[in-house]
Amino acid sequence: xxxxxxxxxFRVLKTGQSMTLLCAQDMNHEYMYWYRQDPGMxxxxxxxxxxxxxxxxxxxxxxYNVSRLKKQNFLLGLExxxxxxxxxxxxxxxxxxxxxxxxxxxxxxxxxxx
Amino acid sequence: AQSVTQPDIHITVSEGASLELRCNYSYGATxxxxxxxxxxxxxxxxxxxxxxxxTLVQGIKGFEAEFKRSQSSFNLRKPSVHWxxxxxxxxxxxVNTDKLIFGTGTRxxxxx
Numbered sequence: 001x002x003x004x005x006x007x008x009x010f011r012v013l014k015t016g017q018s019m020t021l022l023c024a025q026d027m028n029h030e031y032m033y034w035y036r037q038d039p040g041m042x043x044x045x046x047x048x049x050x051x052x053x054x055x056x057x058x059x060x061x062x063x064y065n066v067s068r069l070k071k072q073n074f075l076l077g078l079e080x081x082x083x084x085x086x087x088x089x090x091x092x093x094x095x096x097x098x099x100x101x102x103x104x105x106x107x108x109x110x111x112x113x114x
Numbered sequence: 115a116q117s118v119t120q121p122d123i124h125i126t127v128s129e130g131a132s133l134e135l136r137c138n139y140s141y142g143a144t145x146x147x148x149x150x151x152x153x154x155x156x157x158x159x160x161x162x163x164x165x166x167x168x169t170l171v172q173g174i175k176g177f178e179a180e181f182k183r184s185q186s187s188f189n190l191r192k193p194s195v196h197w198x199x200x201x202x203x204x205x206x207x208x209v210n211t212d213k214l215i216f217g218t219g220t221r222x223x224x225x226x
Contacts, residue, residue: 004157033213040123042204042218043158058213090157102148103214105157 003027006091006106013081013113021076021109023091030096032074033058033103034066036087043090049074050096081113116141116209120217127195128225135190135220137205146208147188149179152219153201161203164188175199200224 004025013019023032030051035043035058045058049068063085065077074093078085088110092103119138127133139145146165150158162173169181179190188205202221206214 031213035216040218043216045213045215048213092158102160102163103150103158105150105159107157108155 004091004093004104004106006089006109008109009107010110011112013078013111015081015083015113017081018077018079019081019111020078021089021091021111023074023076023093023106025072025074025091025093025104027093027104028071029093029104030071031094032068033092033094034064034074034076035090035092036060037090037108038087046076046089081111083113085111086113087111116207116215118205118207118215118217120203120205120220122220123218124221124223126223126225129197130194133190133192133195133199133222135203135205135222137188137190137217138186139188139205139207140186141207141209145188147179147181148206148208148214149173149177149188149190150204150206150216151175151201152204158204161190195222195224197224197226 007022033048034046037043044060047066049055052071055066067075088108090108091106094103117140148163149161152158164171164181202219204219205217
């Protein structure tokens with residue numbers, strides 16, 4: 001089925017470990033986004049990309065890096081995980097222009113940092 | 115700065131009752147507005163969107179929303195709630211040309 005696929009779905013990390021979250025979309029969307037969702041805070045934008053080879057910072061970029069080497073993939077990296085990065089991470093993609101067609105979301109990655 | 119406010123953190127309604135979820139936005143230009151729904155353990159699904167034209171927009175699952183520019187509001191409504199509507203609902207505004215700003219969400223609980 002067409003859509004946005006996130007891997008892994010669950011992960012537990014120790015403080016200081018690194019990991020990469022993968023987002024893949026097969027809808028030929030130009031724009032891709034990484035959000036984190038925390039109780040009472042809604043979704044906050046970490047980084048986003050408006051096309052292959054481009055990235056930009058969102059609202060809460062510190063402690064994360066991203067890459068978009070291929071149009072269909074958007075990777076989110078944590079170089080040295082901290083307990084404050086315990087969250088549910090959502091990837092989304094859209095056509096261009098203010099996400100005007102709305103986003104398609106992945107099902108999320110639940111990350112716990114101990 | 116652009117922002118979205120959902121003043122109700124948690125709403126409880128009885129099945130069959132009507133529903134209105136509030137959303138207010140702050141944005142200098144003409145906004146693109148969205149409502150999303152998130153079922154437990156799932157990603158977000160688009161319910162409806164407003165770009166321009168008719169200020170009353172229809173969405174999936176029997177939901178509708180009305181854009182009121184004078185009040186900077188985009189409230190979500192449903193005439194008769196079903197138990198399956200229990201979920202978290204997010205309002206969002208399109209900013210510039212490339213991203214959405216989300217509200218903090220409203221959790222809907224439905225009693226039989």
